[in-house]
Amino acid sequence: FIRLRFMRSKKFKISVFNRYLILLIVILFSNLFYLSIPTFYNYGQLQKDLTKKLSEEFNLNTALSANINYRILPSPSFEISNVLLNTNDNNKFNDYAHIKKMKIYVKFDSLYNQNILKIKNIVISKANFNINRNSYNYLNGYLKDKISNKKIQIKKSKVFFKENNSTNNVIAISTINKSSLLYDIKNNSNNITIDGSIYNTKFNLTLSREIDNNHITDLFLKLKNLNAAVNNKFINDKKNKNNYKGIASINFSGSEIRAKYEKVDKLFKFNSEKSQLNNHTFNFKGKVITSPFYYNLDVDLETINVIKLVKSLSKLKNFLDEKLLLNENLNGAITININSLKGIKFFDKAKIELKIANGKLVFDNSLLESKKIGRILFTDAFLEIEGNRTIFKSKILFHILNQKKFYQKLLISKNDRIEINNIYFEIEKDLSVDEVKINKLILNKIIEENSLSKTIDLSDIIDTQEISRLKNWVELKKFSSETFSKVSNLN
DSSP states (O other): OHHHHHHHHHHTOOOHHHHHHHHHHHHHHHHHHHHTGGGGSOHHHHHHHHHHHHHHHHOOOEEOOSOEEEEOSSSOEEEEEEEEEEOOGGGOOOEEEEEEEEEEEEOGGGTTOGGGOOEEEEEEEEEEEEEOHHHHHHHHHHTTSOOOSSOEEEEEEEEEEESSSOSSOEEEEEEEEEEEEEEETTTTEEEEEEEEEETTEEEEEEEEEESTTTTEEEEEEEETTTTEEEEEEEEEOSSOTTOEEEEEEEEETTEEEEEEEEEETTEEEEEEOSEEETTEEEEEEEEEEETTEEEEEEEEESOEEHHHHHHTHHHHHHHHHTTSTTOTTOOEEEEEEESOEESOSSOSEEEEEEEEETTEEEOTTOEEEOSSSEEEEEEEEEEEEETTEEEEEEEEEEEESOHHHHHHHHTOOGGGOOOOSEEEEEEEEETTSSOOEEEEEEESOOOSTTOOSOOEEGGGTSOTHHHHTOOSHHHHHHHHHHHHHHHHHHO
């Protein structure tokens, strides 16, 4: 009998490990049961409750669909498909965002009661944001007031910038890989960060707006592909919320451009302040009209090194490859006056006329000047994209005002000198290759009917492509001497 009792007690004895295992299973199933409570919610009422909470806690005017699914992993959340955000302006339902999927994450300790459900954060995915005048004004006002300190995240979405409310008039498209919005309690400011791209150029944007002084905004933009950064601080006009003024700076390739600006209605005006380009001071001023978009800019450069400029053309090619300069929506004119040219033998100063229109960069009426020799004028000069190639084409006329100085510069012997008024040539260059194609090369092209100088087509005398292969000033002088020797023998 004693032995039987001993065997029974031994049989039913539970080890410490098993006790903890049982406890773990109980806790696990208790948590799973607790986490499953929201599946028994009244989802019709939940739709209304979440709409109200998003309005009160995040100041978001939403239209939530009835397609609500509860997810346990990775943390308790409600996934809602096809959500609309609207401005609710003048009691009208003005949508500015169409969201394919919104996840509302909720706090664990509030799941047991639908009436006390607490939101932890929001994640928006695959949304289309339409930014026109109405939605911009609404969002601008939204950031002036304190937003929630609970984070709003945006992933894999697109922003369509539109000139007006028309759905067909898209000025630009930006993608958002990831973004976050929240109120920073410590600094009392609304903060936004965006990692995305525009015109195929990746960027990081950080924006901070003070609440106490809600008319002051700091913005930092980094363009990764172009190795450039933009800092901007602006102040809204308290009397007119659409007007503001500020100061901005752009840093790229060791240069810094700083400007003060002011916006009044559709017009931007700006002036430079302590700006440097390749360590040389320069000034500029201009204006931008936002609708229809157009800009006009005047730049005065003290000096520029032509050799360094040519070497940095690869940077310009990056802008072209990303279709920033040659974007069809960027129309405008830039005039650049250069008072001193370095690294070039013939010319002292330059004036560059740039016009960007309909995806083409036009250089008409640009010129290079020499006080002692003459000037070069560019006509029918433009840069455009043809398929996968970026092509520069131009007709160039070199007016020679002082023949003696011209020949002395090139060291042409007196026996080989002829009467010369101008040199005309037509060039074409693919920016992806080194060589320049010279289609025509003419001495003394007839510009005026009473011209007495003999016209000579050098294309029939020399191989014009040899010019594009010249590497330095010494080779140019040697080539010029040989060419004028051939021309003088023909006479």
